[in-house]
Amino acid sequence: MQPRDLSDHVAYEAGRGIEEVARELGRDPTEFVKLASNENPHGPSPAAAVAIRETASSVSSYPKSAHADLVRAIADRFGVDDQQIWLANGGDGAIDYLHRATLEPGDAVLTPTPGFAYYGMSARFHHGDDRAYSLERADDFEQTAAGVLESFDGERIVWVTSPHNPTGTTMALAEIERLAEETPAETLVVVDEAYGEFADRDSAVALIEGRAGYDARDDVAVLRTFSKAYGLAGLRLGYAIVPEEWAEAYTRVNTPFAASELACRAGLAAIDDDEHVERTVETARNSRDAMCDRLDAHVWPSEGNFVLVDVGNATAVSEALRERGVIVRNCSSFGLPDCLRITCGTEEETELAIETTNDVLADRAAGTGTRLGVTDE
Known part of the structure; x- marks a missing residue:
């Protein structure tokens, strides 16, 4: 007995979690910030x-x-x-x-x-x-x-x-x-x-x-x-x-x-916790503005709680960011192999994402990205 033909179906690729990445790299989960799944940085209401x-x-x-x-x-x-x-x-x-x-x-x-x-x-x-x-x-x-x-x-x-x-x-x-x-x-x-x-x-x-x-x-x-x-x-x-x-x-x-x-x-x-929603929306807008203004890459204007960023090679840059403790979404699965999606985080998380992304992009521009064990191949 077998299931029906599922060859036309593909598995959904969700954003990777902190625990999953930490286990893979053999590191402490507290070393990572996850900005890959458009979750609320302030937690639940x-x-x-x-x-x-x-x-x-x-x-x-x-x-x-x-x-x-x-x-x-x-x-x-x-x-x-x-x-x-x-x-x-x-x-x-x-x-x-x-x-x-x-x-x-x-x-x-x-x-x-x-x-x-x-x-x-x-x-x-x-x-x-x-x-x-x-x-x-x-x-x-x-x-x-x-x-x-x-x-x-x-x-x-x-x-x-x-x-x-x-x-x-x-x-x-x-x-x-x-x-x-x-x-x-x-x-x-x-x-x-x-x-x-x-x-x-x-x-x-x-x-x-x-x-x-x-x-x-x-x-x-x-x-x-x-x-x-x-x-x-x-x-x-x-x-x-x-x-x-x-x-x-x-x-x-x-x-x-x-x-x-x-x-x-x-x-x-x-649904009645308007204060939590207002705080969340304000945080997202501030984070979007900061990433649009300060990332050293093209950032498309966004009305969500995330931004899309052109980094040239999404796989290489996302892996380099992960090595440095920032988990973002590689948009290759969306058919955008040169783009990352970065969730809007708290002020501290956004600052870390901006600085780390800019450092990775600078290293790659200077030809030193390979020191992270990351290549374009």
Whole structure:
């Protein structure tokens, strides 16, 4: 007995953790700073941490009440009906739910490249196809409806990431509206706003609800997460916001109790912890500005909690940084072999990342990079 043919599927490459790198190099984990996975440098919402401790003794029960309470809290935050919130086990779970609700065998999704690999992976898991549209480096990875429509060929779902990972660009609401207008009624435009709290932009929920001068649409959905600004990545808590017409589909495609008791209780506490989110966003903006101003390399403007940096050889530079205690994301897996993605850290972490990166780049420019055991081959 063997599993079905999985030759079209590839493993997702996550950012490497401190413990993993420390074991590999035979060093103490305290020697490293991790700026590879766009995690919150301030940790989880303090209110969420308290809720987790207080809820620990109740995890023997299914999270029915907590699940409903969190759905209501999210709906209130965005001014939508409870039934429009599809709570999930992380943003990845919400991607799966949307694909389950939408894709028939043979349907396709259209995803950005470079971009988040799981959109296409999930589509293939659900017996769909994955096609791509390009965000062009020559245009600084600008996101426009025209750029997407050039590649559109009747796909059932079009994925837009705003802010985009790994480039940090956003797509204006007017462009998202045009994209929805110029694709067929049976095509769903999904806007992944995992980094939405860090951007000075209105949420695409305005298009679903008909706010800010836009007409209400039934062909736009929004993805959000508690992983980034709220610091709950380890709890795996995300959600989709869908049109009213989609409400009943959730009960037919979700897993029973889509998020754990601890995750729901933490989310309930975190969603009202505005102080933690504001501090996190301010830290990210300061860090972005510092890296844009002071890194001795081209840095693309970003509205996420990370920046994309052109270092010439991502593998060589990321390995040299790792040797010096700074773990960043090699973007070769995104199809950008000359770029690094550096997460916005605390002031101290950002300072270390800037100084160390500049030192590595200077060494390489002077031809001394090989003393670190790193070559371009």
